[in-house]
Amino acid sequence: MTDPTVRALRLLSLLQTHRFWSGGKLAERLEVSARTLRRDVERLRGLGYRISAEPGAAGGYQLQAGSALPPLLVDDDEAVAIAVGLRVAAVGGLDDAERTSLSALAKLEQVLPRNLRRRVAALQEHISPVVWGEHKRVSADVLAQLALTCRDRERVRFHYTARSGEETQRLVEPHSLVAQGPRWYLIAWDVNREDWRTFRIDRLAKLHGTGVRVQPRQLPGENAAEFLKADRPGAAPQYEAMFRLHMDRRSFHTHFGAWGRDAVENAEGVMEWRVRGRTPQEVLAYMFWLPDGVEWDVCSDDDAVRAAASAFRDRLAQLAVR
Amino acid sequence: MTDPTVRALRLLSLLQTHRFWSGGKLAERLEVSARTLRRDVERLRGLGYRISAEPGAAGGYQLQAGSALPPLLVDDDEAVAIAVGLRVAAVGGLDDAERTSLSALAKLEQVLPRNLRRRVAALQEHISPVVWGEHKRVSADVLAQLALTCRDRERVRFHYTARSGEETQRLVEPHSLVAQGPRWYLIAWDVNREDWRTFRIDRLAKLHGTGVRVQPRQLPGENAAEFLKADRPGAAPQYEAMFRLHMDRRSFHTHFGAWGRDAVENAEGVMEWRVRGRTPQEVLAYMFWLPDGVEWDVCSDDDAVRAAASAFRDRLAQLAVR
DNA sequence: ACCAATGCGGCCAGATCATGTCCGCATACC
């Protein structure tokens, strides 16, 4: 432990895993004298990390929240947990979080050792049914891989099945990923066709990078989301329904928190809550999260939602003791 | 940029955000000569990070997946995304992931600047209804805070509402957090009562740390999970139901992936799938994720599940056009 | 075949930094 650089990292790591350390302990761990340790702490402070210290018998050093984030030193298990969380966020449709989740994921996956990557993939499969739906599932693997190639402007090859069912092989320069409702799209420059194309990611197979990196290209139009909107109008249909709950405003908000902020109290003790979803089923799924013992009903203008509802009702009517 | 330590961190950061860099660019960014840059790269390699390099006109440096994880250098947005993902995983009940999610979260929250913490809290509220249910929601804030105090053996105070409704004030030394079915428990040494106690986290209020750190205590028994099991037998009731789907084995597995691995094909083209959940509602919620256009029915031995089903059916029968 | 761009690493001289030791001081808890 003779290199100051190594020590700086180790020190940060130690301060991240146990909040309090005495100088003596730290010096021992780092195999340096107490004086040198103080100098190391001083250096980290100079770098912007807020390390507080307390004198006295119960004293010690502590890494505090500062204005800048220190490098995160995580162990294997934690890295797996982070990767899984990010993949759920990216695929599960967490609104705005999607894009940044992907960029963080790209960073992590780039350096994730192979065995950890396997664990992530295994865990990923246990995750919530939120990722299901009518549409084909988007593979988080593919998404993570594409995020990397977009970032690095690396050409990729894949097979693509067009809406017509025709299957073609493509060689493209990825530009960006956009989530549109339940679907993910890749916007890329198609090398053979010499034009911009959008690809639905669930239609794409046998993806692999070519290792060839290219100069970034200028996408026509404002940004990727705008481009997609122009290219695929109406790609994100929305379904909605209205729930009417017999509960007072306070208990409603206690139960639903920020989720229910759109609800209005239409009469004393009756909350009206308009919910939206990507599929009729998803809209109706809200009913499973209503509190027990509360009177409610649901209504909708939308034929698709009502058709789904009556289908569910018929099925439930047949529920039998096994 | 004259300090080698700073440069090492910056270099890692640069290599994490763009996969490829030429030596010249890097040297320019770090404001050192190309020779020094090579030495820096050499040093990082000596530290165990695998940095590959390619000579030639299209050459450059690249950080690869190695056996060890480099320190993660994330920007603000990414940190927020990570924190949100981890909180969802911890609260949403991702089985084994819970404990490690919490430990990673503790690391991150410890150093998360205040403004970012606000963003995390705001986003957290938009997250999936999975966290709802019959039980009171567990606050991810409280959970994260407790994870920190457990790790650091910091005494905390809180108000606790016993099952009887009696409210007491407690001063405890947190030992560990355990997820039991839908609930989270804190296992701690109660300072005033001089004994070990378990607390349901959703019954706990006005939590704040005292800043006092104490020596770790030895928990009687194997580990925290064992202790809880002895202290609160039968804390995790399970509900179950059986879905019968008219689909062939292949399309079933295509649709459900690893989730459906327990299903068996009881006759040609009929899959039987036993699902479990923490509440009757959660069990039934599976029906919303069944593929469109497939015949199915559901059955259950459990009175609670069947009561919930018929309640839903009645409600759906009343669905009206608004 | 040639050229340009890139990475690699040896060598050197001078400047800089890091280290351990010793010291006195301040602070907090018992």
Next chain:
DNA sequence: GGTATGCGGACATGATCTGGCCGCATTGGT
């Protein structure tokens, strides 16, 4: 008051870091 802790000045020694130079190897394009 005693003890454990953190703070930082001074100093001498030795290690290191840096920039500049060199020739070499590899790669890709002209």
